[in-house]
Amino acid sequence: MTVDIIKNENEAVILVAGRIDTATAPDFENAVNAVLQAFDNVIFDFKDLDYISSAGLRVMLRSQKSINAKFGTLKVINANETVAEIFEVTGFSSIIDIE
Amino acid sequence: MPEKSIREMNWLERGHYALATKTFRATIIGAIGLGLVAFVIGLGLYAFALGGQYVGTAFNLSRTAKGVLALKSYVDLEPLCSDVYAKYKSLSEEELAKNDTPEYEAIFSEFKDRDDYKKALDTLTYFKQTSDVYDIYLAVYDFDRGCLVYIVDPEDDESFTCYPGYFEYANAKEFNDMISWTEGDKRPYQIENTEKYGWLATSGLPLKNQYGEVYALVLSDVSLSQVGRGMRVFTLQFSLAMFVVVNLVAVFMTLHMKKHLVKPLNDISDAAQNYIKDRRDGRRDATHFSDLHISTGDELENLALIMADMETDLSDYENYLTRVTAEKERVGTELALATRIQADMLPNTFPAFPDRSDIDVYAVMEPAKEVGGDFYDYFLVDEDHLALVIADVSGKGIPAALFMMESKILVSNFAKQGLSPKEVLRQVNLQICDHNKEEMFVTVWLGILDLTSGKMVCANAGHEYPVLKSTKGDFELVKDKHGFVIGGLDCVRYTEYELELEKGAKIFVYTDGVPEATNEIQQLFGTERMLDALNDARDGTPKEIIQSVLWAVDVFVGDAPQFDDMTMLCVHYIGKEEGDDLANSKILTVDAVPDNIEKVTDFVNDELSALDCPLKIQMQIDVAIDELFSNIAHYAYNPDTGPATVMVDIEKDPLAVVITFVDQGRPYDPLKKEDPDVTLSADEREVGGLGIFLVKKTMDDVKYEYKDGKNILTIKKNI
Structure with a gap:
């Protein structure tokens, strides 16, 4: 798993490639937490995310809660079918803004 | 001897039997005995001396009187004596019978008026009055009739007067001595107890005329009543003196005894008593005997010294014994530990391969001593090859156990490198010979079974014949070719042979402790009995088969002690189900740690890659593996770790993949967990419970089972 962060004026784009699983989730969480401290608006670009x-879902949930607390926005874009389905079956699609 | 022991006596009885009392009694009895003897002797001597003195008195008086009466100038008494004796002789028996009657006295009355009679009477009366003599008189002895015929007898009492001619019967011998007496002879005398006069000592001397003829005897009687009185006085005085002396001696002896015998003895017995008491109280360094100072110089001192030596020796010996016992206990503890370590060296969890249905393995090792030299081993060289080892190290105990450890590790290391059995044995032999200074050796049978084909390649380094049971047949010995034992020669090469195992075949290997188990009458159990026991249970599981042999040996041996280790290994080659060939289970066993998730995922993906599995499905399966395996890694053995096995099976019609996760951790059914409420808002949602929910949602079937101490979770995904 690799994480790239593109910092714009008032939003950050987090580009994740590979897999977010038990082994990589802690790294993913660290990267996300660092972004969340500096930005209120975050976009997760999952176009290269396999699954x-x-x-990983726990990190997403914590991120959403954190954003909600400071009235920012969180958005997931370019999720593939597998990932989208995971968001769907777990009810995350109703919590997180998925485009 | 007393009737009861000294421990049962009260103080009074003890006093009765005490040494001092015994001494006192013995002294008194001894002294009294001695005194009695002395008394008898003293009394006899006294009586003899006094008697002699009285006899002397009588003799001297007679002698004096004789001297006086024999003086011619005084008076010649011969005529008087002759006349009286002649008159007496002239009497008839009838007249003589009137002796001691006035009538008889009258016959001799004429003599009383003669001057010579009167003169003699005066003289004798004078002697009698001036001495202690009882009587002094003149008489003639008549040898014909044995009578003493009185001539002149002065008397102060009428009743005792003996007038001339009066006679008394008397013993001739003494009077003969008196008549024949001459100067220089022994004093003649007689002592007799007369009815008339009591005890009398009589001594007499002859009166002779100018021709030397005896015409009369001068006789003196001395009363011995004085002697009796003297003896009574002597007895009284002697008794008094003896009483005092005996008591003094007894007291002295008792005191002496007490000081020199009883006190040291009591000291020794007190020391012994204190010694025993101390020992009962657990004190061991007491010096009761060594502290005794008995210097009597006799056997008692010797006894005290011996007891002191004994005390020291006993104390030394006890200290030694304590040390040795402590050492023994330490060795015992370490041996017990060694036994555990040894037992843990061998695979001993059964079923040995819970996730495999094609083989069943069971083995036991029963060491005769705390640790033994036998071992068995079994392990999968790879997915399809099962290695079986049975071995017996020469000797017993710790050395054998150490040697066994090394042998076991070497065999398994070389076998796991994929070497063939003969090569494994050759390498192990080389390694062991390299440093086998103790010249120990080990017999090894090694077989590597191809689980797909049932072919088993074996090599035997001097071990017992293996036993094989074909599917439908009996257990039979396989008379294989033995190589030399391992550890004997470094240049040995081993040959190997191949056994074809049908599905359902069983192989049984063992160490010589089984056929060589011995009963009380020194009979060996033998391979025949072993084969019988095996065949009794031939259709059973390996566990049942081995237990049958164990039971048979147990019954056979009875109470006889087991001298050799007994080790057995049995494998049931079940083989794969028909048609399974297409859908072989693929198995991976790894430690249940998060780092192994990738390994498991790769393992499963390898299988999936052959099936043209769509990427999406593969992703979903990968997610499921991640969720389930991380669950096991985090929770099953927490905080320890343990093995987890993942099996992949491919099903056809419809094509599906079945993945089974097996762990031996705490029982946990993840399916029971309530699904998270997916309708809640982000702030209301909990972070947990998502993983298993995700699996349930993406997989086509999820099943959980807890069986034989294992969590078994199976997921199925149609492709």
Whole structure:
């Protein structure tokens, strides 16, 4: 898994490639937490993400809660079919703004 | 001897039997005995001396009187004596019978008026009055009739007067001595107890005329009543003196005894008593005997010294014993530990391969001593090859156990490198010979079974014949070719042979402790009995088969002690189900740690890659593996770790993949967990419970089972 962060004026884009699973979730969380401290508006670009496991979903949930607390916005874009389905079945699609 | 022991006596009885009392009694009895003897002797001597003195008195008086009466100038008494004796002789028996009657006295009355009679009477009366003599008189002895015929007898009492001619019967011998007495002879005398006069000592001397003829005897009687009185006085005085002396001696002896015998003895017995008491109280360094200072110089001192030596020796010996016992206990503890370590060296969890249905393995090792030299081993060289090892190290105990450890590790290391059995044995032999200074050796049978084909390649380094059971047949010995034992020669090469195992075949290997188990009458159990026991359970599981042999040996041996280790290994080659060939289970066993998730994922993806599996499905399966395996890694053995096995099976019609996760951790059914409420808002949602929910949502079937101490979770995904 690799994480790239593109910092714009008032939003950050987090580009994730590979897999977010039990092994990589902690790295993913660290990267996300660093972004969340500096930005209120975050975009997750999952176009190169193969899949996300429940460990990754936990990071997404914590991120959403954190953004909600400071009234920012969180958006997921370019999720593939597998990832989209995971968001769907776990009900995350109703919590997180997925385009 | 007392009737009861000294421990049962009260103080009074003890006093009765005490040494001092015994001494006192013995002294008194001894002294009294001695005194009695002395008394008898003293009394006899006294009586003899006094008697002699009285006899002397009588003799001297007679002698004096004789001297006086024999003086011619005084008076010649011969005529008087002759006349009286002649008159007496002239009497008839009838007249003589009137002796001691006035009538008889009258016959001799004429003599009383003669001057010579009167003169003699005066003289004798004078002697009698001036001495202690009882009587002094003149008489003639008549040898014909044995009578003493009185001539002149002065008397102060009428009743005792003996007038001339009066006679008394008397013993001739003494009077003969008196008549024949001459100067220089022994004093003649007689002592007799007369009815008339009591005890009398009589001594007499002859009166002779100018021709030397005896015409009369001068006789003196001395009363011995004085002697009796003297003896009574002597007895009284002697008794008094003896009583005092005996008591003094007894007291002295008792005191002496107490000081020199009883006190040291009591000291020794007190020391012994204190010694015993101390030992009962657990004190061991007491010096009761060594502290005794008995210097009597006799056997008692010797006894005290011996007891002191004994005390020291006993104390030394006890200290030694304590040390040795402590050492023994330490060795015992270490041996017990060694036994555990050894037992843990061998694979001993059964079923040995819970996730495999094609083989069943069971083995036991029963060491005769705490640790033994036998071992068995089994392990998968790879997915399709099962290695079986049975071995017996020469000797017993710790050395054998150490040697066994090395042998076991070497065999398994070389076998796991994929070497063939003969090569494994050759390498192990080389390694062991390299440093086998103790010249120990080990017999090894090694077989590597191809689980797909049932072919088993074996090599035997001097071990017992293996036993093989074909699917439908009996257990039979395989008389294989033995190589030399391992550790004997470094240049040995081993040959190997191949056994074809049908599905359902069983192989049984063992160490010589089984056929060589011995009963009380020194009979060996033998391979025949072993084969019988095997065949009794031939259709059973390996566990049942081995237990049958164990039971048979147990019954056979009875109470006889087991001298050799007994080790057995049995494998049931079940083989794969028909048609399974297409859908072989693929198995991976790894430690249940998060780092192994990738390994498991790769393993499963390898299988999936052959199936043209769509990427999406593969992703979903990968997510499921991640969720389930991380669950096991985090929770099953927490905080420890343990093995987890993942099996992949491919099903056809419809094509599906079945993945089974097996762990031996704490029982946990993840399916019971309530699904998260997916309708809640982000702030209301919990972070947990998503993983298993995700699996349930993406997989076509999820099943959980807890069986034989294992969590078994199976997921199925149609492709």
